[in-house]
Amino acid sequence: MADEYDLRNLLQRSFTAAEARGLGVDLRQLRLEDVRQTSRGIYEPSDGRSLDLNQRLETHLRLQPDAWGSHRTAAHLHGLWLPPWVDEHALIHLSKPTHLPRVRRPGVVGHRVKIMPGEVDVFAGLRLSSPARTWLDLAQELTPAALIAVGDQLIRRPRPAFEGRSAPYATKGQLLDMLRAHKKVKGVGRCRDALADMRVGSDSVPETLLRLSLMAHGFPEPELQIRLDPRDPYSPSADQGYRGVRIALQYEGKHHNSPEQMLKDDWRDAQYGRQGWATIRVVAADLSDDFARPRRELRALMIERRAA
Numbered sequence: 001m002a003d004e005y006d007l008r009n010l011l012q013r014s015f016t017a018a019e020a021r022g023l024g025v026d027l028r029q030l031r032l033e034d035v036r037q038t039s040r041g042i043y044e045p046s047d048g049r050s051l052d053l054n055q056r057l058e059t060h061l062r063l064q065p066d067a068w069g070s071h072r073t074a075a076h077l078h079g080l081w082l083p084p085w086v087d088e089h090a091l092i093h094l095s096k097p098t099h100l101p102r103v104r105r106p107g108v109v110g111h112r113v114k115i116m117p118g119e120v121d122v123f124a125g126l127r128l129s130s131p132a133r134t135w136l137d138l139a140q141e142l143t144p145a146a147l148i149a150v151g152d153q154l155i156r157r158p159r160p161a162f163e164g165r166s167a168p169y170a171t172k173g174q175l176l177d178m179l180r181a182h183k184k185v186k187g188v189g190r191c192r193d194a195l196a197d198m199r200v201g202s203d204s205v206p207e208t209l210l211r212l213s214l215m216a217h218g219f220p221e222p223e224l225q226i227r228l229d230p231r232d233p234y235s236p237s238a239d240q241g242y243r244g245v246r247i248a249l250q251y252e253g254k255h256h257n258s259p260e261q262m263l264k265d266d267w268r269d270a271q272y273g274r275q276g277w278a279t280i281r282v283v284a285a286d287l288s289d290d291f292a293r294p295r296r297e298l299r300a301l302m303i304e305r306r307a308a
Contacts, residue, residue, distance in 0.1 A: 014044040014059040039107040053077060053089050057126055060092050064103055068120050068127035070095035070111060074134040080153055081205045083146045116181050131169040132178055139187025145212050147194040152202040201225045207239050207251050210282060213291045228272055236268040245305040246277040253284065
């Protein structure tokens with residue numbers, strides 16, 4: 001029989017039948033415990049506790065050492081944005097090289113893929129497809145706008161103080177090289193189209209969607225990350241806008257609701273106002289109708305300023 005302490009720890013997470021046997025737990029004993037079998041040889045607590053995706057993936061990878069987390073699973077664990085219709089993780093996505101059979105077991109979506117050096121690595125202790133390769137893997141599931149939005153996340157310049165990294169996940173050149181190496185992969189054409197419309201400077205998915213909405217409704221492509229004084233690296237900046245007519249658009253997510261951030265935003269907009277700029281503040285609610293209000297305000301401002 002298993003030591004009570006070891007058994008209690010085992011029942012706090014997802015585990016394999018082999019692990020249970022290694023602790024001396026008889027599989028008949030497992031049936032008396034509050035566990036459920038989620039896949040062949042894999043168990044987890046059945047008390048309604050929601051296990052982290054990384055815990056579930058780790059257990060599957062112990063049974064499949066030649067596989068790695070990919071597609072939706074990898075995107076979520078890398079922290080990449082996914083649209084609601086893709087951001088569902090009841091099933092684990094596992095990939096294997098094309099010369100090996102795909103994983104076939106309950107709770108898993110198995111894939112066989114052509115893989116190149118550098119496209120699979122260990123992230124936080126788990127074998128995952130790289131962020132760039134994950135973008136290619138998801139090409140068939142994402143809409144063109146969503147594919148561009150995920151791509152903008154890959155090429156944006158991170159902020160080391162907040163993200164713990166100083167380099168982007170990939171450059172446009174690196175993504176193009178990857179697509180050239182996978183000419184026959186499904187979705188590669190969609191990725192090429194998205195790559196043409198991806199831009200460095202969109203610091204969030206809503207900023208990307210705002211840019212795409214403006215262009216889809218006939219506005220010129222906005223400049224991104226516009227510094228009020230281009231010569232001053234500490235000058236306040238606008239998320240996007242039009243320097244020629246001095247109109248700035250600022251997307252304000254949830255963190256802009258704090259009193260401290262609101263003061264900073266007011267100071268920033270005042271600096272632009274002193275230089276003759278008009279500022280349009282865009283909020284999360286504007287996403288629901290494709291930014292109709294900001295577009296109306298922008299169109300009116302453009303007509304007014306071009307006339308002047």
